[in-house]
Amino acid sequence: DAKTTQPTSMDCAEGRAANLPCNHSTISGNEYVYWYRQIHSQGPQYIIHGLKNNETNEMASLIITEDRKSSTLILPHATLRDTAVYYCIVLNAGNNRKLIWGLGTSLAVNP
Amino acid sequence: GAGVSQSPRYKVTKRGQDVALRCDPISGHVSLYWYRQALGQGPEFLTYFNYEAQQDKSGLPNDRFSAERPEGSISTLTIQRTEQRDSAMYRCASSFGRAADTQYFGPGTRLTVL
Numbered sequence: 706d707a708k709t710t711q712p713t714s715m716d717c718a719e720g721r722a723a724n725l726p727c728n729h730s731t732i733s734g735n736e737y738v739y740w741y742r743q744i745h746s747q748g749p750q751y752i753i754h755g756l757k758n759n760e761t762n763e764m765a766s767l768i769i770t771e772d773r774k775s776s777t778l779i780l781p782h783a784t785l786r787d788t789a790v791y792y793c794i795v796l797n798a799g800n801n802r803k804l805i806w807g808l809g810t811s812l813a814v815n816p
Numbered sequence: 817g818a819g820v821s822q823s824p825r826y827k828v829t830k831r832g833q834d835v836a837l838r839c840d841p842i843s844g845h846v847s848l849y850w851y852r853q854a855l856g857q858g859p860e861f862l863t864y865f866n867y868e869a870q871q872d873k874s875g876l877p878n879d880r881f882s883a884e885r886p887e888g889s890i891s892t893l894t895i896q897r898t899e900q901r902d903s904a905m906y907r908c909a910s911s912f913g914r915a916a917d918t919q920y921f922g923p924g925t926r927l928t929v930l
Contacts, residue, residue: 806858
């Protein structure tokens with residue numbers, strides 16, 4: 706499974722867009738990019754995933770570069786409740802479905 | 817509908833005792849996953865099941881750890897002869913079992929071995 710690289714921490718002002726980058730330069734053709742977040746010690750929460758097209762749902766947007774070597778998670782209007790650790794994970798679409806987690810990005814949304 | 821549930825939410829045990837952690841997946845979910853999470857770290861894969869079949873147990877740290885899902889629904893993770901290093905949050909997730917589908921996590925069981 707491809708590895709991912711994320712900044713350790715980021716800050717964002719409340720109401721602004723939070724743009725969280727992720728590098729996955731060794732991603733292969735059948736690997737998806739998944740984003741989860743974890744608030745305090747709660748269970749990880751699914752946010753969004755994509756293969757090569759940009760994706761949007763009620764929580765966020767996912768922008769994947771054309772070469773698929775990096776992606777950006779966008780929270781369009783960050784709130785204090787979005788303060789969490791955000792994990793970018795590359796998942797093979799085959800039978801091996803275990804998620805390999807890194808250290809993620811600790812996002813602090815400030816008032 | 818109901819999400820993934822885990823019990824107990826907290827377990828304190830003495831070194832050397834056996835513990836059993838239970839996971840009840842989302843109804844209809846074929847796949848079930850166990851992860852372990854140390855403080856300040858991302859979850860670490862332990863094992864997963866499709867229906868009752870254990871598909872991958874490569875993450876189980878040693879033979880004191882075992883898991884079963886006999887009827888393809890509820891799963892139990894058992895740790896025998898617990899050690900202090902086993903203290904962690906144990907998380908369960910489930911999914912529909914399709915390729916690259918989303919895993920939904922439960923609240924976890926916090927295990928403390930004294």
